[in-house]
Amino acid sequence: GESVGLHLPTLSVQEGDNSIINCAYSNSASDYFIWYKQESGKGPQFIIDIRSNMDKRQGQRVTVLLNKTVKHLSLQIAATQPGDSAVYFCAEIPYGGTSYGKLTFGQGTILTVHP
Amino acid sequence: NAGVTQTPKFQVLKTGQSMTLQCAQDMNHEYMSWYRQDPGMGLRLIHYSVGAGITDQGEVPNGYNVSRSTTEDFPLRLLSAAPSQTSVYFCASSYEGAGNTIYFGEGSWLTVV
Numbered sequence: 001g002e003s004v005g006l007h008l009p010t011l012s013v014q015e016g017d018n019s020i021i022n023c024a025y026s027n028s029a030s031d032y033f034i035w036y037k038q039e040s041g042k043g044p045q046f047i048i049d050i051r052s053n054m055d056k057r058q059g060q061r062v063t064v065l066l067n068k069t070v071k072h073l074s075l076q077i078a079a080t081q082p083g084d085s086a087v088y089f090c091a092e093i094p095y096g097g098t099s100y101g102k103l104t105f106g107q108g109t110i111l112t113v114h115p
Numbered sequence: 116n117a118g119v120t121q122t123p124k125f126q127v128l129k130t131g132q133s134m135t136l137q138c139a140q141d142m143n144h145e146y147m148s149w150y151r152q153d154p155g156m157g158l159r160l161i162h163y164s165v166g167a168g169i170t171d172q173g174e175v176p177n178g179y180n181v182s183r184s185t186t187e188d189f190p191l192r193l194l195s196a197a198p199s200q201t202s203v204y205f206c207a208s209s210y211e212g213a214g215n216t217i218y219f220g221e222g223s224w225l226t227v228v
Binding site for chain 2: 008032034041042043044045046049089091093100101102103104105106107108
C-alpha cells in the first residue's frame with residue numbers, strides 16, 4: 001500500500017566496501033532487466049542491463065545477477081564510492097526485445113556510502 | 116545536442132486547473148514516454164508513443180492526455196488537475212536499435228493544491 005512505498009529499503013556501507021542491492025520481480029515473461037541509478041533531483045540513469053536468458057553480466061565495477069527460479073535480481077557494486085550514493089531501481093521490459101520506452105519499475109533501494 | 120528537455124521544472128496548480136508539461140528531444144528518437152514518480156516509489160508509465168501520430172496508454176493514464184504531432188515533441192496535458200496528480204514527472208526517449216538505453220529528462224515537479 002501507500003505506506004510501504006514511503007519507506008524504501010536502505011543500505012549503508014563504508015567507502016571501499018562492496019554493495020549488493022536486491023530486487024524481486026513479478027513478471028516471468030520479462031525479456032530484459034535493467035538497473036537504474038537516480039540521484040536526488042535528477043532523472044534515472046542507466047547502469048546495466050541483462051537479458052532473461054543470462055544469469056550474470058558484468059560492467060565497470062558493477063555486476064548484475066539474475067535468478068529466474070526465484071525471480072530475483074541483484075546489483076553488486078565493487079569498491080563503493082561516495083558518488084555511488086543514490087536510489088537504485090530495477091526495471092523490467094516485457095518480452096519482445098525492445099522497450100519502446102516502456103518500463104516497469106521496482107520500488108527502489110537507497111544506498112548511502114560513508115567516507 | 117540538449118537531449119531530453121522538460122519544462123517547466125516546477126509548477127504549482129490549483130485543483131481543477133489545466134496545464135501542459137512540455138517535453139522535447141533533439142536526438143530524432145522514435146520512442147517517447149511519460150512517467151510519474153511518487154515519493155519513495157519507482158516510476159510508473161503514464162503514456163507512450165512509438166512515433167509521430169501514434170500514442171498509447173501506460174499503467175496510469177487517467178487524468179492525462181498526450182499527442183505526438185512531431186517526432187521531437189511529446190506534451191503531457193492535465194485537463195483538470197487533482198491533488199492526486201502531485202508528483203514528479205519524467206519524460207523519456209529512445210530509439211529502435213538503442214537496446215535498453217532510455218534517455219530521461221531532468222523531471223518536472225508538480226504540486227496540486
